[in-house]
Amino acid sequence: MAPKRGEGSQALKMPPLWERLQSQIEWYDRKATANQRAYKASKITIIVLAIAMPVLAEYGKLPGFEDSRALLVGIAAGVILLLEGLQHLNKWQENWILYRSTCEGLRYEQHLYNEKAGPYANLKPEEAHRALAERVGALSSAEHSKWVHAHVEKNETTAGA
Secondary structure, X not given: OOOOOOOOHHHHHHHHHHHHHHHHHHHHHHHHHHHHHHHHHHHXXXXXXXXXXXXXXXXXXXXXXXXXXXXXXXHHHHHHHHHXXXXXXXXXXXXXXXXXXXXXXXXXXXXXXXXXXXXXXXXXXXXXXXXXXXXXXXXHHHHHHHHHHHHHHXXXXXXXX
16 A cells, blocks of 8 residues: 555655556556567467468469469468567567566565565665665666667667578
8 A cells, every 4th residue: 555645754755656666567567468468469370370371272262363372371471470570579578578577576566565574674664665766776777678688689680680
């Protein structure tokens, strides 16, 4: 539970940090969910198209097209290639895991702070507040450096291809 206004000197300092923590948790949660959905949707589509390709190669006749089987198999293969390229370029799986991990880390810090447990046990409110700010900053900074590292690798791989 977030501290309420009017609870001593800590109340004046806490809401901006608490609001920032809440907005970070929500942002990472949204981004993790979006990346998870993109990754899973592309993988499911790839699997379905891969299963459909032999069927299309054998039975994929369209009225009015002489060689429709080759066309349909070619389209399916092209879509698979496009989705694999987008996965590699956008790093949906890596971002999903990274964002989810950071989101859960932030939630864990919030829980520890609320329960006055772990690093917040036996601390004065001002010290606990400062420790929360430092630990949340460290989590965000670590996530950012991992993201930068992953995207530098992506650009090097893309440029070298």
